[in-house]
Amino acid sequence: MKEKTTQNQSNTNLPIGIFDSGVGGLTVYRALHERLPNEKFIYLGDTARVPYGTKSLATVERYAIENSSFLASHGIKLLVVACNTASALALPKIREKIGVEVVGVIGPGARKAVEITKVNENPKISVIATEATVSSNAYADSIREASKEAEILQNACPLFVPLAEEGWTAEDETFSIAKKYLQKVIEFAPNTLVLGCTHYPILRDVIQQTIGENVRLIDSGEATAEEVEQLLKDKGLANTEQISYNRKRHLCDDLDHFYVTDAAERFAKVAERFLGVKPSKLEAVEVFEVSK
Numbered sequence: 001m002k003e004k005t006t007q008n009q010s011n012t013n014l015p016i017g018i019f020d021s022g023v024g025g026l027t028v029y030r031a032l033h034e035r036l037p038n039e040k041f042i043y044l045g046d047t048a049r050v051p052y053g054t055k056s057l058a059t060v061e062r063y064a065i066e067n068s069s070f071l072a073s074h075g076i077k078l079l080v081v082a083c084n085t086a087s088a089l090a091l092p093k094i095r096e097k098i099g100v101e102v103v104g105v106i107g108p109g110a111r112k113a114v115e116i117t118k119v120n121e122n123p124k125i126s127v128i129a130t131e132a133t134v135s136s137n138a139y140a141d142s143i144r145e146a147s148k149e150a151e152i153l154q155n156a157c158p159l160f161v162p163l164a165e166e167g168w169t170a171e172d173e174t175f176s177i178a179k180k181y182l183q184k185v186i187e188f189a190p191n192t193l194v195l196g197c198t199h200y201p202i203l204r205d206v207i208q209q210t211i212g213e214n215v216r217l218i219d220s221g222e223a224t225a226e227e228v229e230q231l232l233k234d235k236g237l238a239n240t241e242q243i244s245y246n247r248k249r250h251l252c253d254d255l256d257h258f259y260v261t262d263a264a265e266r267f268a269k270v271a272e273r274f275l276g277v278k279p280s281k282l283e284a285v286e287v288f289e290v291s292k
């Protein structure tokens with residue numbers, strides 16, 4: 001018991017690691033940063049190998065291990081797998097390899113959807129995500145774990161990723177693509193729709209208008225930030241440095257460090273589009289698995 005407390009105390013000031021296949025995970029970073037202003041973050045975007053959503057299990061697992069090893073080698077107290085596809089496919093392998101707490105976005109998003117939908121007699125939950133996430137059934141399995149009654153419909157919306165990166169958040173073309181992708185979801189008439197991909201919160205308004213105002217949207221990143229806050233409390237891992245009392249925290253300020261595996265300039269441009277600000281510390285790196 002004593003040993004654990006000592007270890008936690010020395011870990012508390014370390015940053016939280018976050019990785020994504022690219023820039024989309026910044027929506028998860030934003031949710032974490034807003035909820036946990038007293039924490040520091042290290043973000044890795046695997047921009048050289050994005051997208052993950054169309055790749056095989058073996059490939060996504062390998063990339064995920066390499067990204068996790070990179071972040072772990074920089075000293076982190078907790079790892080958030082912001083990428084829905086990597087969370088859906090590679091969480092067990094990451095947990096096997098990495099010696100820190102690992103949180104994915106699927107479980108929190110699924111649990112939040114069930115919590116919100118519980119009041120309904122016949123809960124209907126829809127999930128939109130990448131092809132790989134949909135095929136893995138990870139969301140459907142997690143929703144069923146939390147609710148036996150929920151009816152579930154999943155749908156892949158791959159073009160939402162480039163549309164979000166392009167900043168096409170209100171164009172006619174985006175609305176017409178959304179209408180086509182969401183047709184089956186509209187017919188299913190869910191109570192709740194999970195945004196099961198890092199990029200989809202950027203298109204939130206288009207999705208909400210297309211699906212109708214009475215469907216509740218769940219942002220998995222926000223649900224994850226809520227669970228991470230609780231986990232830090234439960235494990236005694238919250239930062240003890242009081243940084244947010246001494247200075248006002250801003251998104252992408254110099255306490256947070258960003259790494260990409262390619263095209264740093266493009267990352268900075270899209271980051272500005274997503275967050276309204278460019279990262280102050282951004283570096284291009286190569287990642288590979290570091291043996292323990």
Ligand code: DGL
Pocket residue numbers: 020021022024025050051052053054082083084085086130133161196197198199
């Ligand atoms: N980050 C991915 C996800 O949340 C979307 C982009 C990709 O396909 O890599 O599933």
